Amino acid sequence: MATKIITVKQQMRAAQSFPFFSSLAVVVPVLIPFWIAASIFTYCAMANHPCTRVCDYLVPAGYRFYGLLGAWVVLLNFSSNMAGWVGGGLNLALIIWAISILVIVPLGVRDILRARKEPWQEYTVETTE
Template sequence: MEQKKHLSANSQRFSARIFNIASMVASAIPPLLMIWIAASIFVYASVAHHPNPRVVHYNRIAGYRFYGVAGSMVVFGQPIYGLFGNWHGLVAVWGIIALVVIPLGLRDLVRVQREDWQDMDISEAKTHE
């Protein structure tokens, strides 16, 4: 038996923006960064199979950006930290993450806002009776 589900344009817009918003907040507030690295996996996975391919696209781009810069800091963070030393190195690594994630995230938020979102009706197969 099939079950109809309605997805509003606003909920799709929010789903397309959530990863960018949370990544920017976590990049702006350093203690949240480690928590977001773990929590982002669940957010990314929950939006990755959205029925609207535009939502998936924005989620994928935001994920590539965030995980790419976080992974790069695993490799290049220690030399940067060693170059500056003490807390200056930590600030430099955090600043690089923020300089990549925040401006490009803002750009994507503007793109999501400008996009013409339409309500969707989807059919879901009911697996239990």
């Protein structure tokens, strides 16, 4: 069996990728449909990462992002009623966007910085290649 070394930088980038792209997608809302599709692939690819610390960063970031999208589904189902409360659809969209940024971005930045300071070590994995 061959062995593969997962470097410190690869592990750090893996831990930082989901919070980074989730934050980027929320700040630039046009990217959200693309990130929804890509995030499913990213989450599945990293969920079985050999280094469990990568998953320690992935799971909370996934819960935040997918929880936010679930809340959006509920809010958008009642958007016609709620738009009257806040002065129109544009105001409602801006409020939802601002709350989304407050939920995702600060915690995503915290995770990115925390992953940078994490004491990663090279990881050796046996492969079947």
